[in-house]
Amino acid sequence: MDAIQTDGLTRLYGSLTAVDGVTLAVQHGEVFGVLGPNGAGKTTMVRLLNGVLAPSMGACRVLGLDPKTQGGEVRRRTGVLTESPALYERMSARENLRFFGTMYGVPVEKLSSRADAMLDDFGLAERADDKVGGFSKGMKQRLALARALLHEPEVLFLDEPTAALDPEAARRVTELIMEFTRQAGRTVFLCTHYLPEAQRLCDRVAVLNRGRLIATGTLNELARTLWHGTWVDIECLAVLTPSLSDALRGMPGVTDARLDGMRLAVQVEGEEVIPAVVRAVVERGGQVLRVDPREHTLEDVYFELQGEPASQPAMVGGRP
Amino acid sequence: MNWRAVGALARKDLREVRMNKVAWIPAAIVPMVIVVLLPLAFILAPNLFAPATGTTNSAANVQTLISLVPPSMVNELHGLNDAQRWVVFSTGFVSAPMLLLLPLMFSSIAGADSFVGERERKTLEALLYTPASDGELFLGKVIGSVVPALLLTWLSFAVYAAVVNIAGWYIMHRVWFPTAAWWPLMLWVAPAIATLGMAAAVLISSRVSTFMEAYQLTGTLVIVVLALVVGQATGVLSLSVPVTFLVGAGLWAVDAVLVWLSVRLFSRGAAKALA
Numbered sequence: 001m002d003a004i005q006t007d008g009l010t011r012l013y014g015s016l017t018a019v020d021g022v023t024l025a026v027q028h029g030e031v032f033g034v035l036g037p038n039g040a041g042k043t044t045m046v047r048l049l050n051g052v053l054a055p056s057m058g059a060c061r062v063l064g065l066d067p068k069t070q071g072g073e074v075r076r077r078t079g080v081l082t083e084s085p086a087l088y089e090r091m092s093a094r095e096n097l098r099f100f101g102t103m104y105g106v107p108v109e110k111l112s113s114r115a116d117a118m119l120d121d122f123g124l125a126e127r128a129d130d131k132v133g134g135f136s137k138g139m140k141q142r143l144a145l146a147r148a149l150l151h152e153p154e155v156l157f158l159d160e161p162t163a164a165l166d167p168e169a170a171r172r173v174t175e176l177i178m179e180f181t182r183q184a185g186r187t188v189f190l191c192t193h194y195l196p197e198a199q200r201l202c203d204r205v206a207v208l209n210r211g212r213l214i215a216t217g218t219l220n221e222l223a224r225t226l227w228h229g230t231w232v233d234i235e236c237l238a239v240l241t242p243s244l245s246d247a248l249r250g251m252p253g254v255t256d257a258r259l260d261g262m263r264l265a266v267q268v269e270g271e272e273v274i275p276a277v278v279r280a281v282v283e284r285g286g287q288v289l290r291v292d293p294r295e296h297t298l299e300d301v302y303f304e305l306q307g308e309p310a311s312q313p314a315m316v317g318g319r320p
Numbered sequence: 321m322n323w324r325a326v327g328a329l330a331r332k333d334l335r336e337v338r339m340n341k342v343a344w345i346p347a348a349i350v351p352m353v354i355v356v357l358l359p360l361a362f363i364l365a366p367n368l369f370a371p372a373t374g375t376t377n378s379a380a381n382v383q384t385l386i387s388l389v390p391p392s393m394v395n396e397l398h399g400l401n402d403a404q405r406w407v408v409f410s411t412g413f414v415s416a417p418m419l420l421l422l423p424l425m426f427s428s429i430a431g432a433d434s435f436v437g438e439r440e441r442k443t444l445e446a447l448l449y450t451p452a453s454d455g456e457l458f459l460g461k462v463i464g465s466v467v468p469a470l471l472l473t474w475l476s477f478a479v480y481a482a483v484v485n486i487a488g489w490y491i492m493h494r495v496w497f498p499t500a501a502w503w504p505l506m507l508w509v510a511p512a513i514a515t516l517g518m519a520a521a522v523l524i525s526s527r528v529s530t531f532m533e534a535y536q537l538t539g540t541l542v543i544v545v546l547a548l549v550v551g552q553a554t555g556v557l558s559l560s561v562p563v564t565f566l567v568g569a570g571l572w573a574v575d576a577v578l579v580w581l582s583v584r585l586f587s588r589g590a591a592k593a594l595a
């Protein structure tokens with residue numbers, strides 16, 4: 001059984017469709033990214049999956065439960081980190097954790113020790129009794145992450161967890177997310193528009209646009225559907241003869257080849273063709289210095305899917 | 321019902337509102353006036369100034385005022401001299417509705433901080449992601465608003481009783497307060513008024529976005545209490561024991577409707593809760 005399933009999930013706010021017929025499945029232990037610009041419907045998805053909002057149409061299940069009718073049980077087994085830390089600023093870090101631990105049903109006898117352990121793990125032990133209002137944004141977000149994990153949820157929802165943080169604080173939060181999700185084998189549903197973060201953390205991603213799901217898969221799967229073949233950059237020690245590119249174009253599995261002095265850019269149908277291409281270059285006198293198959297980034301995939309012109313992989317030094 | 325969560329939420333709300341000085345500084349002044357200064361003025365002023373003016377405490381004026389007293393209270397004034405009648409009339413009869421301002425004020429402040437303040441501080445969403453049901457969240461917030469309001473009201477009432485009896489001792493020569501009508505007023509009407517203030521705060525919270533807006537709007541409820549004050553002072557309405565029970569019943573009926581509406585507004589399904 002999947003950890004999260006949605007089937008035609010739809011949520012309307014008056015005439016606005018925030019989530020539009022989304023169907024997806026998230027496996028247990030998977031870090032699943034939901035990408036999209038502001039207003040794409042990511043936060044509404046989190047609310048729907050936690051039973052905080054009811055779907056207008058369609059259905060969803062989390063850990064086999066229906067959030068609409070079993071919201072309490074769903075929320076007992078999930079943790080949510082929102083973009084804004086949503087902490088009680090007049091209370092101390094320890095008081096915040098104890099309060100939310102009580103709300104999440106952490107047993108009384110475990111509450112103090114677990115709160116203290118989380119404060120320690122998240123580097124907040126020294127400020128445990130200080131009012132949260134005096135914390136930096138990064139500290140607040142770390143505390144909010146500790147709160148989301150305090151009751152040891154099976155599924156963790158992260159809604160733009162680093163959007164409001166400076167790069168250093170964002171990196172620290174991302175490291176903590178990796179540490180506390182990977183080692184525990186938790187299922188993670190990460191909503192973000194910070195693409196390097198998603199690429200670093202996610203096993204698979206879904207791309208939303210105006211509430212609609214436009215693609216789902218691993219980075220490689222998505223790249224394969226978007227671009228036919230892989231570009232390989234080959235750099236040699238001396239200037240290559242122009243006939244080389246014509247020869248390469250005639251090889252099986254090669255779809256394009258472009259020459260620029262000592263550099264070649266060859267488009268192949270699959271990575272298995274690369275050794276034959278290298279061999280052909282060497283046989284024609286090329287002294288190969290470096291072979292670099294280009295990897296598509298999540299950013300390339302994302303902008304291609306969103307229909308924006310950042311997708312075509314640019315070659316260094318004026319290459320295609 | 322998860323009473324542990326309900327209790328934790330109520331305690332958290334109480335702690336939060338206690339730290340909201342903007343709310344409590346004005347709220348501390350009004351009880352001081354109503355509970356201490358007002359009875360002292362009623363008891364002491366006529367006797368201090370009567371010799372100079374010769375009118376305030378005159379038998380004629382006292383008789384005019386006492387003509388407003390309901391028949392049920394006439395017995396309480398029987399056998400008293402004019403000064404004693406004035407003390408009983410002013411502090412035991414006219415002031416009664418004034419004390420109802422306190423549960424209204426306390427609960428509407430606490431309610432506004434609990435419901436609107438939580439949203440204003442962007443902490444409500446974290447609460448909605450907990451396993452607590454809508455009913456448990458609502459009940460926790462109601463307890464966090466109404467119970468402290470009532471406890472403060474009853475504490476103020478105790479202080480008022482002490483001030484009235486001590487300051488009036490040289491006139492009354494006995495502990496005479498509270499009179500019978502005050503018990504249903506404090507135990508039946510005050511809880512209804514406190515609930516009214518809380519429910520009004522919840523309803524108003526769906527229309528405003530800041531604590532101060534809600535605080536100011538709930539202030540309009542003072543009209544309800546002022547109506548009782550004016551009614552009592554002019555003799556149109558006399559808060560005798562049966563009338564007090566009736567007024568309380570009417571307020572509880574209004575409360576039932578407002579609380580029903582409040583519960584609907586506070587549910588997770590209400591988009592405003594997340595706005």
